[in-house]
Amino acid sequence: MLEAHQIRKTYPNGTVALHDVSLNVTAGEIVVIVGGSGCGKSTLLRVLSGLERPSAGWVSVDGARIEEPHPAVGMIFQEPRLMPWLTVRQNVGFGLSHLPKAERLARVDEVLARVGLADYGRRWPRELSGGQSQRVSIARALVTQPSVLLLDEPFSALDAFTRIELQDHLLELWAGSRQTLVLVTHDIEEAVALATRLVVLKPAPGRIATTFDVQLGQPRSRLSIAFGDEKRRLLAALDHSLSEFRAQVSG
Amino acid sequence: MGIAEQAGFSIAEKPGTKARHPKRMRGLAPIFAGFILPITLGLGWEIAVRTGVADGRLVPPPSRIFETVVELAQSGELLLHIKATCLRVLAGFSGGTLAGTLLGAIAGYSLLTRRLVDPTLQALRAVPSIAWVPLFILWFGIFETSKITLIAVGVLFPVYLGVLGAILSVDRKIVEVGRVFRLSPFALTRRVLLPSILPAYVVALRGGLGLGWMFVVAAEFMGASEGLGYLLVDGQQLGKPQQIVTAILIFAILGQASDWLLSTAAAPFLRWQDSFSTSD
Ligand SMILES: Nc1ncnc2c1ncn2[C@@H]1O[C@H](COP(=O)(O)OP(=O)(O)OP(=O)(O)O)[C@@H](O)[C@H]1O
Ligand SMILES: [Mg+2]
Numbered sequence: 267m268l269e270a271h272q273i274r275k276t277y278p279n280g281t282v283a284l285h286d287v288s289l290n291v292t293a294g295e296i297v298v299i300v301g302g303s304g305c306g307k308s309t310l311l312r313v314l315s316g317l318e319r320p321s322a323g324w325v326s327v328d329g330a331r332i333e334e335p336h337p338a339v340g341m342i343f344q345e346p347r348l349m350p351w352l353t354v355r356q357n358v359g360f361g362l363s364h365l366p367k368a369e370r371l372a373r374v375d376e377v378l379a380r381v382g383l384a385d386y387g388r389r390w391p392r393e394l395s396g397g398q399s400q401r402v403s404i405a406r407a408l409v410t411q412p413s414v415l416l417l418d419e420p421f422s423a424l425d426a427f428t429r430i431e432l433q434d435h436l437l438e439l440w441a442g443s444r445q446t447l448v449l450v451t452h453d454i455e456e457a458v459a460l461a462t463r464l465v466v467l468k469p470a471p472g473r474i475a476t477t478f479d480v481q482l483g484q485p486r487s488r489l490s491i492a493f494g495d496e497k498r499r500l501l502a503a504l505d506h507s508l509s510e511f512r513a514q515v516s517g
Numbered sequence: 518m519g520i521a522e523q524a525g526f527s528i529a530e531k532p533g534t535k536a537r538h539p540k541r542m543r544g545l546a547p548i549f550a551g552f553i554l555p556i557t558l559g560l561g562w563e564i565a566v567r568t569g570v571a572d573g574r575l576v577p578p579p580s581r582i583f584e585t586v587v588e589l590a591q592s593g594e595l596l597l598h599i600k601a602t603c604l605r606v607l608a609g610f611s612g613g614t615l616a617g618t619l620l621g622a623i624a625g626y627s628l629l630t631r632r633l634v635d636p637t638l639q640a641l642r643a644v645p646s647i648a649w650v651p652l653f654i655l656w657f658g659i660f661e662t663s664k665i666t667l668i669a670v671g672v673l674f675p676v677y678l679g680v681l682g683a684i685l686s687v688d689r690k691i692v693e694v695g696r697v698f699r700l701s702p703f704a705l706t707r708r709v710l711l712p713s714i715l716p717a718y719v720v721a722l723r724g725g726l727g728l729g730w731m732f733v734v735a736a737e738f739m740g741a742s743e744g745l746g747y748l749l750v751d752g753q754q755l756g757k758p759q760q761i762v763t764a765i766l767i768f769a770i771l772g773q774a775s776d777w778l779l780s781t782a783a784a785p786f787l788r789w790q791d792s793f794s795t796s797d
Binding site: 317337361363391 | 691693694698699704708712713715789790
């Protein structure tokens, strides 16, 4: 579905953000990328989305290499990034301008109802709370029905309750559509709650430390013992990659 | 079932109190308050002159100014002068806006042009525009062309700076959203860049318009046979302070009115803004 092959990314200032990262995402997976701050998670997602060109390696969607954003790949950013001059409804319909108005409105209203904001279509972005704005941005990405959705720490700016609510909601949406999701987070709990596969990155330069499947079915109870076990497994993997990094720095 | 739902949180929401933005209430009292001072002063001066406490020769009382307005209006002169001045401002403002917008847009889009053009424009901006007057008179003569050019030059710089600054400060993050949706360069300009520079552009235009009114006076001082600036000069030479005050008042009214017109025309496009109101 979505494949990254030996991606390297060196920024113009010399920072090596990614070094030989390969990732193969199959349809219907929820791949969650975790790693410490600055280890290249956002860079990887931006390369996958086609917003950023890799210095070496390539990205392909359904076998076709991409150089720029692909219609089958949607992106949800860390911030809502709504256009302040468009109403909620117009924001959600932003990527649908090629459709006739009636169809566009129908799809927008349907997706707004799905994210629980059916009555908010006429509002301006400034009239929304942070969580509502982020839901609008999720709706904007969902409405074009991309087969792959990339999410860069989509819930990190939200309070714990809203975060859990939106995570559950994302899973609900996923259960219905079985889109492929690639999500970046640094929240262990979020990673274990969502992932079918976890990818742990390690820093300087950003590489894949380890990858493992999450052995839990959906829905997951965050309070169960098995959930706790997976959390510990992930923590251990993160810890390992970090201690390796520290040894490398001090040695 | 997720924790959020267990805890009684639900995802579907109804708008809180009002779905629409409530109309901002503007009480009339603050507006009236603003009139108290000028009216009191005017009345006070009127009484002082009528009672002979002051002679009012150099500072005419409101009634004399009113008489002058009526006289000038009845002879058709007033309209003639207003029209001449307004046309100059309109022509100069249009020319300056056009040039400033084009230059600002080109410099904003292309780094190369910006490096080539911006330093020169910044240097020229440092010249007080009135200093151009002698040169413009030499080049374009003392008639309309030199006047309109002077006004246009005054308008050009704030518009240029406003457009350039607005383009440079367009939020890269929002542009990226446009890229994710694969907008063509043209669509990106129309749907993302233009709306996001519009607020700053309107501010720049209003600044430019204000300068346009300033420079029309300077231009008409250069020697004009009609226009409000001519009324000023004429009033001074013939010792008619009431005519000077009349022209000043009309300038104030026209400046306010044109600014109001501009911001009212822009208001429908800026409804989304938190801070926008036509009164500031
Ligand atoms: N535009 C850029 N130019 C130069 N260096 C950059 C740029 N963007 C990121 N970097 C560097 O590349 C590395 C990876 O950055 P990236 O944003 O991908 O990290 P991240 O894993 O997303 O971190 P966080 O969890 O804090 O968001 C960092 O060392 C960062 O300083
Ligand atoms: Mg990041």
